[in-house]
Amino acid sequence: MSESQLSHHKRNDETMANTAVRSQFVIKNDGYLIGQSNAMIRVKATISRVAVTNTTLLLTGESGTGKELIARSIHAQSTRRNAALVAVNCGAIAADLIEAALFGHEKGSFTGAVRQQTGYFEDASGGSLFLDELTEMPIDMQVKLLRVLESGRFVRVGGDKEIQVDVRLIAATNQGLEQAVREANLRADLMYRLAGFPIQVPPLRDREGDIALLADHFLSQLNRQYGTRKRFARNGHAALRAYPWPGNVRELKNVILRSYVLSGDLIAMADFIPDHQAQRPIMREDGMDFRVGTPLAAAQSEFIRATLRHFSGNKRMAAQTLGISLKTLYNRLKTG
16 A cells, blocks of 8 residues: 555545536436436435435435436535535555545655555535445445544544544445345445435436436537537437447447547437447357447447446456456447
């Protein structure tokens, strides 16, 4: 463990957080999410009720559905809106670094700790802390997290003084909670502490009407950013609605960006939407077969997602089995 590694993690998280705010792909300046489907109306109604409280929240839903943006919407509508919202991806922090990352460390507490360093909890005091991929957090750290949730107090690594913080916690996972408990990825007591007010974030395929709305929004953002006036060709919205979007809003955003870059003033969306039938593998009990002609990137994405499903969403296990780093897995999921 080194202080430079911890600082690198914190800089990366701050950069991602700032990028999410600047891009504003699915959240308006006032904190309200874009979406008019019945599924999103229910989510927004729930958010409007809980945002003004200090209730600890748990967001569940598939990867790419926008759980971090839901958290940002909650924070923007809360009484804590003028304080910080700190977003942390638990799965992207090494197990031996996460305690110091969350709670900070004292000078000399480990090799390379040349100065005192605050953690994410102190950085978020007075505001909100968003812990994404909670089930990727080591079990022993979950015990310490539960203690902080109960008391609001913790001790920095290498320290002996209790620090009091006022933080609203918003956690998120793409795993089923009960299954995560059965597979020892989540402590039952922590689940009960967090699941008092769960919010299920719907997949894009269940948000009828929102696909075209979001696509128009993404394209408008790009047009404003680059000073262009590109638009979708006829039947563009129909082509978008016909695709099931297994990668959810993240996949839609990537497809719109790719179509924008590679098209002239008129964008024929049918040329950029993956052939879902051609991509869909033939599932067998012990594996999967891909049709000849399936793009390599699509086959790779399907295989990674199938491996994740096999391990109930546990990214560490999936990455280890696939022989890739956790960082590589996250990058492949974002681009796939």
